[in-house]
Amino acid sequence: MDTQRARAVLTDLKSALDWQEDFYRDLHAHPELSHQESRTASLVADRLRESGYEVHEQVGGTGVVGVLANGDGPAVLLRADMDALPVKEATELPYASTATADDGTPVMHACGHDVHVTCLLGAAQLMASATEQWKGTLIALFQPAEEVGDGASGMVDDGLFSLIPRPRVALAQHVVPMRAGEVATQSGPTLAAADSMRITVHGRGAHGSMPQSAVDPVVLAAMIVVRLQTVVAREVAPGEPAVLTVGSIRAGTKSNIIPDRAEIQLNVRTYSEQTRSAVIDAVERITIAECQASKSPREPEFEMFERLPVTDNDPATTDSVAGTFADFFGDRAGSLGQWAASEDFSNLATEFDIPYTYWGIGGIDPEEFDRASKAGRVAQDIPANHSATFAPVIQPTLTTGTQALVVAALTWL
Template identity: 60%
Template sequence: MNAVADILNDYETIRADQEALYRDLHAHPELSHDETRTAEEVSRRLEAWGFDVHTGIGGAGLVGILRNGDGATVLMRADTDALPVTEATGSAYASTADRVMHACGHDVHVACLLGAAQLLASHQDAWSGTAVVLFQPAEETGDGARTMLDDGLADVIPEPDVALAQHVLPGPSGTALTRPGPVLSSADSVRITVYGRGGHGSMPQKTVDPVVLAAHIVVRLQTIVSREIDPTDPAVLTVGSIRAGSKSNIIPDDAVLELNLRTYTDATRTHMLDAIERIARGESQASGSPKDPTIEVYDSFPLTDNDDAATARVADAFAAHFGERALPMELQTASEDFSDVPRALGVPYTYWSIGGTDPQEWGDAERKGTVFSDIPANHSPLFLPVTQPTLETGTAALVVAAGAWLVSE
């Protein structure tokens, strides 16, 4: 891909501005659905580079469209929101916001997509087609993509031929990793309220104890993955919260459990949700509960299931550009909502990762066998991707992947 190489040879001209932008974004994080400053920074740059910019889609969402003759239409997406985390990195450009931090690397994603947009805009002689850059709010709450779609995203952009996205994860900076098929799990949170009959703790015979009922449900839920799901089919079920009662000698009227499940097929997801309901109802009946439990599914994230052909095309392009730094990506138990966009638009997509850890730090941890304890992961108050070569790699990955459709040689 000589044309792509020519585009990327110009990276040094944008490096300083991109690094400054990244530091600024990191220092000024914004929570989901409140990414207005970020959107303004992005919009201003895209307009200066000749993109047709549409703002306010689903709140703080925006797209930039750069039409450059005949050819494919490629959509590239970055998420923009931060997390309610207090930063503990001690960085010179640490968050200036109270209890808000870019602890998941979305500042990297924004900076890289803007870098790719700038390079494509300044080298329109090297490619043809249409580049669509989408900056999506509220990934962390799982509804940002749907909000943009509900607000008419499909009417604003030309129909893409492919959709692309990436995420910075723990791993040696400078690497780009791809995986066909399922790559990120679907996720669902479930709230179960079970009902008892309250009373004095000294007279349990006059009550139906919802705390004991909740405890039985917690134990029984552990058998869904261990006894109902094929051991070769990854799945996770976690009970993260139990709330009941107000005093040691009062048996309450109800108890609330909140749980989270991760699955990689629609069939397994359906089975687990059905099993959760079956167990909650069955244990309630066994306890003599005065009424059936209330079961609410919320905060659902879709499965990210990469298109085989699109992923192979990107993987080949990465291998040609990155060489031994192009690696296979492991199955991830994290979840996100990017796939809502290409699914709604009916187009193939692929989602890859880039490493964000200092390579020497990663190598030292590998040699000591302490990668999982020594290397901060996403959502940690210590998560801070090394600036370079992370930004250069993420920018190159987007240009290389888009070039697989936009550049013909």
């Protein structure tokens, strides 16, 4: 890409986007949970119309798609996610969220999706204001329900393909705990596949004073949890990334009652289908064996939910974006590495059978990050995504994220 074109599009970024910082603060103060992003979607649709886009609303529930056709050329899809998390904010920012869901659950933009929305709206406006610098079709897609893993497929199932031309490439970004102002790419498997599993094991209930009359599902569940710790340590090859986390055990109602069942919830993160299958098979094998060892009266029950694919960045597409970033950002462009987080963005691209890449932008105050890095305390001192204290600095985060989307899109347009 000719970086001169990108600089021409971005010339008036600060003056043209004088609304952007206040818009971000407003989004952050008014987060909405997955599938409930109605206010956010309305604001997005209004902004896209003001910029001259053909706008499609309520795609897959609350999804919004803006299409800007500008002559012959490829179509490029840029995606941002819109939903927030059930987290009580603890940032003490003047624009901190005090929002709650209908059931009283606190809600916070603890993963930076408010950054993503604001940056994509800015990029969409700048591209619409500089159509003499590019040809083709720009698709700005605002996706609901990333946090529960079904927003992308929901938009596809609701007829997304009939609303937009087939993109040449799909592009997306995520704010991460790096120095604000930096961008980072990664070729190949970048974000992990995620598989959540709910396991119900059965026992035989009894009075706590008569354990000989019971099959104790609490002890059974505890043995399963301990044994599951060996799966990654002893069944996955060294150097092959995998994570198995038991996040919940529920059993019983009273200290002197042995219950008749226990529920275990766990999450598996892997980067290849072979490892994914092997770990899930091991979980089921160990659970069944422990149930047999405990004389469980019934077979265990397994339920898979919230399943997300590997984000496997196309090498050629990633190389193109990385080269463009290096030209534009200089030494602020680097390598992202593999992250054990998960995403459903790739479902948009795989359904279209098109290449994609997904990169990171930094959101942490550079001085704060450097202090933590120098002390070897990044993990301890820098709030991570999904933390109640996760708070990207507004600048240069918004400017960098907006620039990255424009520069990446112009690699093809």
